[in-house]
Amino acid sequence: MTSPLLAALRSEPVSHTPVWFMRQAGRSLPEYRKLREGTQMLDACRDPEMVSEITLQPVRRHGVDAAIFFSDIVVPLQAAGVDVEIVPGVGPVIASPVRSRADIDVLPGLDAADIPDIAESIQRVTAELDETTPVIGFAGAPFTLASYLIEGGPSKNHEKTKSLMASDPEAFSALLGKLAQMSATFIDVQLNAGAKAFQLFDSWAGYLCREDYENHVLEHSTAVFDALSGHDVPSIHFGVQTGELLGSMGQAGSTAVGVDFRVDLADAATRVKPGQALQGNLDPALLFAPWEALSARVEATVCKGLDLDRGFVFNLGHGVLPDTDPEVPGRIVDLVHRVSAEILGSRG
């Protein structure tokens, strides 16, 4: 038995379209909210028993074709020794933001020995799953980590980050180079422990114009994919609001590119090179619509995805929203499997 997800990410034939959901693990599930009660986010992310259970919850409940490793974008920073906490209702808060060359020079690196818990978490998850349902590794991309470090937390406009990028491109490059090493190490540990694919999340890249992305960011995300190329596993590169960047993000070297819900899949296919799979892109807000309306959109997305003449993985075009009815994702999985099997079957 091979995994439909791994085949689709490599643009190899499948008998049905694989499905997983960004943020399938987490706040939308009552079993997650119960398990997390009384535990801080970053403490949860470093507890292999908790991480493995949270990662497995949506696989059991929804019947998705992959587990996505439950973690947080700032875990590698914390593991490397950066003073960061996640403040509920705010997000990550960095005690000493990184804004000068001197700050960048003293930024610690991440070593595999810093994160034995991450390896153990992945091992626990893979022990519970058969090979049809792989674990997808996870890390934030260098630019996204840089924005948190420079701004000191989540930012609506990324003024300080863009100001450093424009005024001192060498320092900015030095910072992203260090962060690329962290991202790569964080994923490398997951792949060594049994993850069979990975997704690099560039949460904030969609706030850049393509010129800035190509001049200041692309080489560092490319370095992450290059560093992991020896693993020979499929990979996904995704960020929200990245319609203008899809072609550039594809050039970083992933097997597949994730598509924001704003972008028509057929348009995405004109921007991403042939043979590179696409993942996406149902609007997560539609999961709040009645099933009749939602199911029509799910079917339309499957049809569009299977018309692309390249690998296609069904996902949302952004993460599952916290208030989503936890029964809905599983119904979508069943529908995508059934509809795609019919279409693919009829093609012989």
Next chain:
Amino acid sequence: MTSPLLAALRSEPVSHTPVWFMRQAGRSLPEYRKLREGTQMLDACRDPEMVSEITLQPVRRHGVDAAIFFSDIVVPLQAAGVDVEIVPGVGPVIASPVRSRADIDVLPGLDAADIPDIAESIQRVTAELDETTPVIGFAGAPFTLASYLIEGGPSKNHEKTKSLMASDPEAFSALLGKLAQMSATFIDVQLNAGAKAFQLFDSWAGYLCREDYENHVLEHSTAVFDALSGHDVPSIHFGVQTGELLGSMGQAGSTAVGVDFRVDLADAATRVKPGQALQGNLDPALLFAPWEALSARVEATVCKGLDLDRGFVFNLGHGVLPDTDPEVPGRIVDLVHRVSAEILGSRG
């Protein structure tokens, strides 16, 4: 003397590129913050003396080529009788959100007689300006107004709005039809009072995929432009994050289309039909960069805009950020004027 702004919006020849800034009036100016002290936002918007002064402040300080009428997206709703207030740090809050056909049926309309203050505000502004510096009228587009009404306030994901759109398209259409009348009336009053152009702001359209925009929104924004076509004034249609929608938004009937900072102007020109002017699109976060870095980006934007073979108005690709140094926009105006005059002069 003719206005460079009006000429550029009509793709007619100009001797320099006109400049204005979205949100040029407002929180970035210390004279605004002083004037607003102790006055609620919606009270300020209905006070002609205050509105006219706030509208004129950035013209005096920055030397821009147009005034943009100072108002708020929800003013027409309030004027029509909807119970709405603007809560500092939150945004507009609607006392009774509109979520059913019955709610929609009882929604009041807007009559010119409801907003004599708006006419007086425009008259006061035009009395202070010569014809080279027109006042641009302002209104929110039907979809944006609908999202506020349905969600009850600002929303990150617009779940309720999209759910109504998907599940009851007829009710949704009835709502947007009523709101198109409000938007058009709000602008009509401004044009009758002396505004010489207008911009329709669809703040939330960028959260829709093109299919939803074309099926559920475009006809109602088109109705606004149609209703105002008798004025024979140039118009602009803009929303952030609308890269995928630019062509569709252009079809609504404006003279010009505003471009988000994420979109390369040359790409925008491939999506918007020939002869339709473009406005944009410097990243507002770059105004926090040192002048040397910022000025290079300003010049590059002017060069791109003048290479488009259609009208071009320099603006930001989103509004001026509140913490922007109030000295910076004026320096940009001077630079755009000088650089564009040189380029246009050398073309003879």
